Amino acid sequence: MTGWVKIVGLGPGSDDLVTPQVSDAVAQASDVIGYIPYVARIAPRAGLTLHPSDNRVELDRARHALSLALQGHKVVVVSSGDPGVFAMASALFEALEDGPASWRDLDIEVLPGITAMLAAAARVGAPLGHDFCAINLSDNLKPWTLIEKRLRLAVEGDFAMAFYNPRSKSRPEGFARALDLLQMACADARPVVFARAVSTPDEQISVVPLNDARPEMADMRTVVIVGASNTRIITGARRKIVYTPRSVLP
Amino acid sequence: MTGWVKIVGLGPGSDDLVTPQVSDAVAQASDVIGYIPYVARIAPRAGLTLHPSDNRVELDRARHALSLALQGHKVVVVSSGDPGVFAMASALFEALEDGPASWRDLDIEVLPGITAMLAAAARVGAPLGHDFCAINLSDNLKPWTLIEKRLRLAVEGDFAMAFYNPRSKSRPEGFARALDLLQMACADARPVVFARAVSTPDEQISVVPLNDARPEMADMRTVVIVGASNTRIITGARRKIVYTPRSVLP
Numbered sequence: 001m002t003g004w005v006k007i008v009g010l011g012p013g014s015d016d017l018v019t020p021q022v023s024d025a026v027a028q029a030s031d032v033i034g035y036i037p038y039v040a041r042i043a044p045r046a047g048l049t050l051h052p053s054d055n056r057v058e059l060d061r062a063r064h065a066l067s068l069a070l071q072g073h074k075v076v077v078v079s080s081g082d083p084g085v086f087a088m089a090s091a092l093f094e095a096l097e098d099g100p101a102s103w104r105d106l107d108i109e110v111l112p113g114i115t116a117m118l119a120a121a122a123r124v125g126a127p128l129g130h131d132f133c134a135i136n137l138s139d140n141l142k143p144w145t146l147i148e149k150r151l152r153l154a155v156e157g158d159f160a161m162a163f164y165n166p167r168s169k170s171r172p173e174g175f176a177r178a179l180d181l182l183q184m185a186c187a188d189a190r191p192v193v194f195a196r197a198v199s200t201p202d203e204q205i206s207v208v209p210l211n212d213a214r215p216e217m218a219d220m221r222t223v224v225i226v227g228a229s230n231t232r233i234i235t236g237a238r239r240k241i242v243y244t245p246r247s248v249l250p
Numbered sequence: 251m252t253g254w255v256k257i258v259g260l261g262p263g264s265d266d267l268v269t270p271q272v273s274d275a276v277a278q279a280s281d282v283i284g285y286i287p288y289v290a291r292i293a294p295r296a297g298l299t300l301h302p303s304d305n306r307v308e309l310d311r312a313r314h315a316l317s318l319a320l321q322g323h324k325v326v327v328v329s330s331g332d333p334g335v336f337a338m339a340s341a342l343f344e345a346l347e348d349g350p351a352s353w354r355d356l357d358i359e360v361l362p363g364i365t366a367m368l369a370a371a372a373r374v375g376a377p378l379g380h381d382f383c384a385i386n387l388s389d390n391l392k393p394w395t396l397i398e399k400r401l402r403l404a405v406e407g408d409f410a411m412a413f414y415n416p417r418s419k420s421r422p423e424g425f426a427r428a429l430d431l432l433q434m435a436c437a438d439a440r441p442v443v444f445a446r447a448v449s450t451p452d453e454q455i456s457v458v459p460l461n462d463a464r465p466e467m468a469d470m471r472t473v474v475i476v477g478a479s480n481t482r483i484i485t486g487a488r489r490k491i492v493y494t495p496r497s498v499l500p
Contacts, residue, residue: 016271090379093493104487110372122360129340142498150407157403237354243343248392
């Protein structure tokens with residue numbers, strides 16, 4: 001039996017946002033590896049071993065996947081959203097690069113998924129309808145000074161912004177500092193979208209002007225979208241619609 | 251009959267990258283509206299009217315969709331990739347905002363899709379595995395000076411970058427200028443990914459060092475990904491793997 005690894009994106013939560021390509025990979029797998037809540041989304045069946053693991057052990061998980069594949073297992077590594085956006089794909093390639101040469105002969109594929117910022121954007125309209133940045137606000141793996149630098153440059157370039165991992169119990173302060181910085185640098189009432197657990201039964205979406213945005217509006221299940229200076233709200237529509245126009249006037 | 255508009259993302263090309271949510275919407279539609287090659291992806295059936303239209307008539311297309319929905323039609327507006335990323339969603343909301351008040355009572359939804367940069371990234375590894383920007387290189391609707399400003403700031407912030415609409419017959423010069431700017435500003439050999447028609451029979455992917463990137467490597471079906479300064483290539487693997495690590499050292 002020839003093993004393989006497929007690093008797949010399960011989308012933000014709802015099964016109707018999982019691509020057929022990913023569903024097929026799961027159906028063919030002998031093993032599924034990933035963070036506990038993501039593995040919990042996979043239906044158990046005969047011949048499939050589920051390997052849920054805790055947060056912050058991404059490299060262990062990656063090495064486990066590669067080792068099993070070398071033994072002939074058909075391994076699906078699950079991420080929420082898209083595996084290439086602040087998820088397991090980079091961790092797997094870090095492990096691959098540092099691991100035994102034999103791993104490099106493995107059949108390894110990344111299967112894309114609907115990433116949280118795009119699912120969140122769709123729920124409110126099209127706030128990422130023009131140039132935008134995606135920034136991971138966690139300073140677990142990079143210095144906070146770099147996050148602040150990127151925020152300032154994104155404001156200067158008038159990009160819309162999507163923030164992943166804005167806030168967690170172990171990092172309650174960072175997002176407050178990020179909001180302070182944005183409120184000072186932008187000094188306007190552009191829309192901010194807080195989208196929690198999009199497409200799940202726990203979904204909560206709120207849209208507030210930047211000056212009213214508060215740190216406690218986000219938690220670790222939230223993706224935050226901050227508009228560009230020309231991002232607009234359409235009032236009178238059934239729902240509040242937030243969108244960034246395609247044009248920027250000279 | 252109550253009409254509605256769903257602005258849906260068909261993904262980059264392959265049917266196995268279309269979400270079940272989007273397939274269901276198409277199955278329920280009475281009308282499908284969009285750019286000719288995207289409407290051509292929808293199978294004809296009794297009760298479904300296809301309305302293909304040419305490029306650059308996005309606002310006409312949006313008004314057509316809204317008018318039909320007001321008459322009770324169930325209208326799917328198709329985009330390639332994700333409708334909220336340089337596609338039809340923003341155009342539809344522009345038309346909505348400028349149109350008759352009656353349109354605001356319509357049931358309008360955006361259904362996300364796999365956007366080209368994430369499909370392209372998955373094919374080569376995880377080049378967008380850390381903070382990144384998405385920039386539309388077309389200057390049809392914004393001044394070229396703003397594009398150059400955003401490129402400079404993205405380099406200064408050491409973001410990875412994904413470029414949509416890098417080059418077309420009517421705009422042959424812009425991408426050459428963008429590459430010149432990047433080659434001057436970065437002065438290194440970070441990987442550049444040219445991904446054309448990802449997931450279709452015409453798919454072509456190449457990875458070159460920035461200093462070897464040439465304008466003619468892109469056309470209007472290409473998405474271009476430029477790595478950050480720490481984006482790496484794993485050699486010796488079956489395919490050339492390009493990835494951006496999760497960590498940035500202080």
